[in-house]
Amino acid sequence: xxxxxxxxxxxxxxxxxxxxxxxxxxxxxxxxSSMGGLVRKARKQIxxxxxxxxxVEHLLRLVYQEWGFHCDPxxxxxVDNLYLAKVFERKQGMPxxxxxxxxxxxASLQLPIYPINFPTQLVLRxxxxxxxxxxxxxxxxxxxxxxxxxxxxxxxxxxxxxxxxDLSISSEAxxxxxxYQVAKHALIREGRNFSALQVIEHLLLWHPDDPYEIRDxxxxxxxxxxxxxxxxxxxxxxxxxxDDPTAVLLVAQLAELKQHNDVLH
Numbered sequence: 001x002x003x004x005x006x007x008x009x010x011x012x013x014x015x016x017x018x019x020x021x022x023x024x025x026x027x028x029x030x031x032x033s034s035m036g037g038l039v040r041k042a043r044k045q046i047x048x049x050x051x052x053x054x055x056v057e058h059l060l061r062l063v064y065q066e067w068g069f070h071c072d073p074x075x076x077x078x079v080d081n082l083y084l085a086k087v088f089e090r091k092q093g094m095p096x097x098x099x100x101x102x103x104x105x106x107a108s109l110q111l112p113i114y115p116i117n118f119p120t121q122l123v124l125r126x127x128x129x130x131x132x133x134x135x136x137x138x139x140x141x142x143x144x145x146x147x148x149x150x151x152x153x154x155x156x157x158x159x160x161x162x163x164x165x166d167l168s169i170s171s172e173a174x175x176x177x178x179x180y181q182v183a184k185h186a187l188i189r190e191g192r193n194f195s196a197l198q199v200i201e202h203l204l205l206w207h208p209d210d211p212y213e214i215r216d217x218x219x220x221x222x223x224x225x226x227x228x229x230x231x232x233x234x235x236x237x238x239x240x241x242x243d244d245p246t247a248v249l250l251v252a253q254l255a256e257l258k259q260h261n262d263v264l265h
Contacts, residue, residue, distance in 0.1 A: 006107035008172040009100040009115060010035070012179045013084050019202050020187075020195040027085040034088040038067070038101070039108045046109060056111055056126050056133075059102070064140030067091065069098050071138045079186035079195075082179070095121045096179055099137035117170035117178055119155045123148065125167065134167070177203075184216065193223045211240040215250070222257060231257050 005011075018025050046058045063069050068091045071081075076094055080086040087093040087101070099115060099122045106113035113135070116123040123143070124135040136143045149162040180203055187196035200217045204210065218233030234254050238247045 004114060004169065005172060006103045006114065009096070009175050009179070010084075010104045012176045013082060013097060013100050016179060016183055016199070017083055017085070020183075020198050031084045031088070034084075035101070035104060039105060041067075042105050042109060052111060052128055053126075053133075055109060056106075056113065059105055059109065059111065060135065060140040063098070063102055063105070069093065069101065069140075071095065071098065077186055077189065079183060079190055079192065082183050082186065094182075095123075095137040096182060098140075099124055102135070102137060102140075114169040115175050116167055117174045118148070118152075118166070120151050122175075122178070123167075125169065132167075188216070188220060191223070193220050196220050197224070211237045215241075215246070222253075227257055227260065 014028070014031060017027070017031070021027070042059060042062060045062060046055050050058065069087075070092055071094055072092055075081070075092070080090075081092065081094040082097055084097065084100075087097050093101075102124060103113060103115060105111075112127040113124050114127065116125050116134075122137055124137055126133040126135065134143045134145065134148060135141070145162075145167075148167070152162040152166065153160050180199055184196055184199045184203070187193075187199060197217065197220050200213055200220065203213050204217070207213065214233045215237035218230045218237065221227075221230035221233060231254060234250050234257070237244075238250055238254065241247055
């Protein structure tokens, strides 16, 4: 079995920063040194004589209690919670960014912690010889399988049963996609259109004909008053996905854009 790269999520967040930054990546060394400092602290404080489970428990206490990393429910969706330099500075993030830090530390300490692409948010799993545990990276607390089943059903609807495969370790590609989707929607919501466009263009490198990414690009371009390009993208989506619920709404928006464009020309 190929060794799992527990640092992949952290690397994705670094890539997100580099794709959208306007400082030519000058904070990259700060991000690396901040993470390296936490690794050194963790290695110094977590004794080798402890069992794997005790090491995991100690690591979570360090991150969420002693070092004070946390999530703020009032600022949960802000994109700053995905920029690692901001996360290190404020000790505040969201499950995907705090989970990235925990996973990076786990890799450095050789602890069996892995990501799950759970529907509600990122969840971490701990594969010990005697048991499998689950961690909520929101607060670093263990979460039971029964609670995960309740959250699963609550999100997907009554009758949806949690299966074993729903708790399997996610591929690096799945986690990468999740990060960029969360980032894209946060950027659009905050009106940071150029950065959102950069993220969408990155996603389209992998799936150049994805109608949903092309739709989102069209909406962002419309916000940026790039009307001709926006019309082309939104027309493409309506043609490819006529039965999608958003297509009905876009038809009306397209008519307005085309009318506005005719006036300008």
